[in-house]
Amino acid sequence: MGRTPCCDKNGLKKGPWTTEEDQKLIDYIQKNGSGNWRILPKNAGLQRCGKSCRLRWTNYLRPDIKRGKFSLEEEETIIHLHSILGNKWSAIAVRLPGRTDNEIKNYWNTHIRKKLLRMGIDPITHRPRLDLLDLNSIFNPSLYNSTQWNNNLSRLLGVQSLVNPEISQFPLIFSPPKPKFLIAK
DNA sequence: AATATAAGCAACCGCCTCTTG
């Protein structure tokens, strides 16, 4: 039943890629395309599993990858898309040509996330952190509303519309994501 | 100059969905 095993994991190399390995992978894909990752390592003469080859190609070797610092525009796009999509890095990457999901994820975790936290914004919900607000602001909505917050935040970051208005209505009831095992198939 | 700590990032791990036989 099913298909033949992916690859014999014994003896396969792990860890950082060498320039020779990179070149083998590039040469093979330029000649044959990046279709079947299962047979690719063997045909390309690589002691790697297909998964490792795919990751190396998509995150590093692909010719259309844009390397270097993220622009302010890209950062704004990431924040905006994250407010809508959450941690769907591959979906976010689709909207940022030349950037990989891994690169965006790393940038989020090392830069943007910290930046938002410094500003008192929860990087998950894109709303003010409740533990940093005084009770008056929580129980007296007239003192504080999402539009004000969004406007202030947008002004600080130079973003036109930071948060999707549909989800930024500052609900006082926090609803965490439904665990995967509770989601019916 | 040496050491400690923080930041950045490539790559791995494990889970989930899709595809195939």
Add this chain to the structure above:
DNA sequence: ACAAGAGGCGGTTGCTTATAT
């Protein structure tokens, strides 16, 4: 319809480099 592998994705780790003391 079902089982099992392939491919894809997000989370995490651990190595390297930069900065502070």
